[in-house]
Amino acid sequence: MTPDKKRRIILIDTRFQLRLAGAFLLVQVLLTGLFGFGLYLFLDSEVQAGLASAHASYRSLEQMLLPIILVLAAFNLALSTALVTGFVVLLSHRIAGPLFRFRSVLEDLAERRIPNHTGIRPEDQLSEVATSLGKAVGTLATDLSALRAVTADLRQAAAPHQDPALESALTRLEHLLGAWQ
Numbered sequence: 093m094t095p096d097k098k099r100r101i102i103l104i105d106t107r108f109q110l111r112l113a114g115a116f117l118l119v120q121v122l123l124t125g126l127f128g129f130g131l132y133l134f135l136d137s138e139v140q141a142g143l144a145s146a147h148a149s150y151r152s153l154e155q156m157l158l159p160i161i162l163v164l165a166a167f168n169l170a171l172s173t174a175l176v177t178g179f180v181v182l183l184s185h186r187i188a189g190p191l192f193r194f195r196s197v198l199e200d201l202a203e204r205r206i207p208n209h210t211g212i213r214p215e216d217q218l219s220e221v222a223t224s225l226g227k228a229v230g231t232l233a234t235d236l237s238a239l240r241a242v243t244a245d246l247r248q249a250a251a252p253h254q255d256p257a258l259e260s261a262l263t264r265l266e267h268l269l270g271a272w273q
Contacts, residue, residue: 102181104188113180120172126163132157190218197225205273206233240269 103109125226135157190212200207210226243265250258 104192108179108191109184109188111206112184112188116180117173118174120176121169123167124169124172127168128161131164131217132161135161186215186217190216194218194221194225197229201229203231204271206236213237236269236272239265245268 167205193210193212197207197210207229210222211220212228243262247262247266250262
């Protein structure tokens with residue numbers, strides 16, 4: 093992936109991001125339930141006190157308060173679900189994006205390809221890990237270049253001697269170094 097090509101993926105790591113959003117939503121549902129229950133208790137006691145002082149009473153106070161509390165709680169839950177999910181997805185991009193980059197760099201290395209770009213966006217998290225990964229890839233690329241040069245020098249030094257064991261070892265080394273791109 094080239095550094096100037098932007099990804100237009102909403103969910104980079106679907107499982108991670110949706111689990112994170114689910115955890116936030118579970119907390120929101122619990123808080124909404126507690127809020128609704130607390131509001132119900134408060135309003136129940138206040139309305140009962142007001143009705144007692146007015147010498148009036150309703151047959152079922154729950155029938156009056158419960159629908160109001162449920163509607164308010166449902167509206168609060170729907171709005172917070174949309175906001176929390178959007179917020180979590182946006183924030184998790186700062187973690188999931190670098191993880192996506194690290195995974196692609198490691199897959200390139202596993203296939204013996206030296207990646208050109210290992211960096212992440214400046215606003216992303218895990219920048220220290222990205223810096224370390226970039227240094228490691230740079231060191232590997234430098235060492236591979238040095239090994240290729242040493243192998244070429246050994247090939248020249250071994251040419252007059254015609255030792256089959258040395259020739260076989262150099263061929264294997266050149267083949268291994270040639271596998272890296």
